[in-house]
Amino acid sequence: MTPEAVIFDIGNVLLEWQPERFYDAVIGPERRARLFAEVDLAGMNEGVDLGAPFGASVEALAAAHPEWAVEIRMWRERWFEIAHPPIEGSIRVMRALRARGVPVFALTNFGRETFDAAVERLPFLAEFDRAWVSGRMGVMKPDPAIYAALEAECGVAPGRLIFTDDRADNIAVAAARGWQTHLFEGWQGWAARLVDAGLVQKAEVGL
Structure with missing residues (x-):
């Protein structure tokens, strides 16, 4: 047919769309692996995909994980480098x-x-x-x-x-x-x- x-x-x-590749290049594979193990970036992104506000979602996750706040905010600040x-x-x-x-x-x-x-x-x-x-x-x-x-x-x-x-x-x-x-x-x-x-x-x- x-x-x-x-x-x-x-x-x-x-x-x-390869966020791991972006973070590997920016913070190194070992630190990236820790970030992804300790912070639910994928879950946050799923919320955004379901309609949650992008900036507020990133900021809420950064506030919940202050030790990773710089890296989490990269998801918003450098989004076009991730989606590339x-x-x-x-x-x-x-x-x-x-x-x-x-x-x-x-x-x-x-x-x-x-x-x-x-x-x-x-x-x-x-x-x-x-x-x-x-x-x-x-x-x-x-x-x-x-x-x-x-x-x-x-x-x-x-x-x-x-x-x-x-x-x-x-x-x-x-x-x-x-x-x-x-x-x-x-x-x-x-x-x-x-x-x-x-x-x-x-x-x-x-x-």
């Missing part, structure tokens, strides 16, 4: 689809404020036909409710959607709903899947 619309995750699909670099091959794939008139959506766990800031700094994030952003919706992958919202609003039957994400749990929920799926492990594999689906040609996506 030929897909009618293509859905991209953003983190580690269109934009690298863009994955150029995936951007090329997205633009090739849009040039062919294929609807391209985003389904992403992303904070409200951070997404808005990212769109200003990274214009390709404004190129989707529509983006479903967890921080705006108050629900995040892999909760089936966020997939159901996209289905209800996009006007495309589930079996005609094709979705890529770097997390197997997010992919599994989409597949269970009848979506066509691709576990993202690199832009080349995603591009090849879309070529096989008849949506683009190799030359258009750099293969």
